[in-house]
Amino acid sequence: MRINGPRPAPTPREETDERQKTYLLFGATGQTGKHFTSLALQDGHRVRALVRNPGKLAVDSPNLEVCQGSITEVPGLDGLIDGVDAVVCLLGDAQVQKKRKINTAFVRELVPAMRRHGVTRLLYQAGGLSAPPGQKLPPHLWALRHTVARGYIGQHEDNEAVMRYLADDAMDIEWMVHRAGIGSDGPSKGVLERSASRISMATFRDCASYDYQLLSDPAAVHTCDPSSYRKR
């Protein structure tokens, strides 16, 4: 792990002939982000992570480049984006998002910076209780959002504003939004697949694995779908 140091040259990957990629990850210390980081590193890719507290990172690797900072005052966004293959946002701070749409403000800075550097692919994880642009939640999800999950309403409103911004102002970017349903941090319960109509209560591990696959799925571009476990 290197913190704010010089960047190493890309290394060849031994096990596959696929080119080593660099993912710029926001939220690497989070419950989904920690699994995403491990998956990408295990596959021989590089992860550049902006984190508030590097001590919270659970993994260490020469392919993990750590930059300390907050999305509310990003130190050198252009420098972070330069040379990456894709950007991944697994971000949330429910307490702050009750008062401020920090993710939306950040994505509004991120997308122009991606354009400046020719980076086209962006994955953003929202929640299954966040309504996609121009749509309403089905009644059972709306009821959940306004009862047991009401502490996260600010986070969902922020996620919804991000999706609206992407749909209205960023169709030149290959964005994809995963409206995740997450119920536990336990072991894998199966393989998630994109579904416009079904949503599973998944594990963070499975959501991270789904996000990782989704990033290279051209069919997922410009979608805001939830995910559901593949029937066995």
Ligand SMILES: NC(=O)c1ccc[n+]([C@@H]2O[C@H](COP(=O)([O-])OP(=O)(O)OC[C@H]3O[C@@H](n4cnc5c(N)ncnc54)[C@H](OP(=O)(O)O)[C@@H]3O)[C@@H](O)[C@H]2O)c1
């Ligand atoms: N948790 C759920 O049950 C659930 C369910 C469905 C969907 N989702 C959605 O999935 C997304 C990620 O959720 P999660 O549960 O994986 O996240 P999480 O565990 O709450 O972690 C959030 C991540 O965002 C980082 N972060 C927050 N504010 C930041 C800031 N100002 N600057 C830099 N980093 C910041 C956190 O850093 P720190 O470690 O420094 O706090 C952490 O790494 C959210 O949009 C959420 O709506 C979550």
